[in-house]
Amino acid sequence: MDWDKLRIFHAVADAGSLTHAGDVLHLSQSAVSRQIRALEDSLNTTLFHRHARGLILTEQGELLFDATSAMSKRLETAEARIRDSEEEVFGELRVTATTGFGSLWLAPRLSALYEEYPNLKIDLMLEERVLDLPMREADVAIRMKEPSQADLIRKRLLSVRMRLYASPEYLAKRGTPQSLDDLSGHRLICQNLAAVQVAAGASLVQMLMTHDVGSRLTVNNYFGVLQGVINNLGIGVLPDYTARDPANNLVRVLPEVESNEVPVFLAYPEELRQSKRVAAFRDFVTREIMAERVRQREDEDDAA
Incomplete structure (x- = not known):
């Protein structure tokens, strides 16, 4: 033809x-x-x-x-692949991530990547749908489970747990619950069970719903849940990485309550193994996670 x-x-x-x-x-x-x-x-x-x-x-x-x-x-x-320079990182990189992780963890850190590679053009696609990497719907994916598609390079980045958080102002006004039964005097903010989310988060919300919760606000993504919490609307079910951002000023509530571990993976097609843009993004994310772990250990040492 x-x-x-x-x-x-x-x-x-x-x-x-x-x-x-x-x-x-x-x-x-x-x-x-x-x-x-x-x-x-x-x-x-x-x-x-x-x-x-x-x-x-x-x-x-x-x-x-x-x-x-x-x-x-x-x-x-x-x-x-042809346009990948031997000396420079430039051009478009299409990155897909879940709405929560992409908006709350990844996007706020991208300034460091742009400082290092000012000619990089990132197309950040935040959605729960799993894009087809081998068919080049995206170049790189960050997902809350190990990708099942064939011909992908996978790297486990970190583990996440869903926990309960509130703002200091909310707790000062409404009091800090000491047990799950105390949730009857509070508003719970969480993802709607009909929304696409990790199974561990949905299981935690289902367990909380079996208790006599006084009021409830449901949102279809964690960004909305966080906005409700920092605006003093109630106690929210949020990924633990949101609490490590000092700007959020979150207080953990009921420390014994948390979800099972959720693995976070970075993946990209085997055919992009030599791509300098993909390597730059992979190394950037890895550095950010390592730096966060160091800060977390330092905070734990200071608290001890």
Whole structure:
């Protein structure tokens, strides 16, 4: 098949319109239309259903679009590897992480990475959906469980536990609970059980719900839970790393109550093993975690 015709087909299928695809390709609508007809003739099939509102792929068109999408991802990977400089770290790096870890732990630390590599362009995608790294939906992922996709390099970063925290102002006003039964006089802030979250966090929330909690505020991510806690709305179920940020000024409540351990993994495709951008990001995250552990030990020594 003609590579140029496939490129034009992919643009049309992606845009759903000959006109929009022409704008992207800097070709006239008639030129795009001729190339699509020629491709259909060469394959002896119809690739698009045409109607007034645009174009819809036929079953055969869907098969071809799947193939051109995979080709496009592979070409992007090759381009990224070719453009990796031997001396510099530059270009785009697409990083995916959960909303909680990405917004509360990773994003506040990125200034240090930019100081070291000012020409790096990071596309930070925060969502609970697991993106397909081998298909290059992202270059690097930080996830709260070991990735199951094949052909990935995995590195365990740290472990997290969900615990109970409140602000000093809230506790000064409402008192500090001494047992789970005391939660009847407090408001619990936690993730909605219908929201996507780690099993350990959901199990802890389910256990807390079996007690007579006085009031409850549920949010669909930990960023919202933290905002409720620091604004003195109640006692929140939060990852322990949020308490290590002095700016949050959190007080742990009921220290005996916590979730099971949640492993945090960094992963990237095997084909990006030599990518200097990926290596720079991996090393940066590792350094930040080691520095945090050192600070934590120092704080523990000072407390002792």
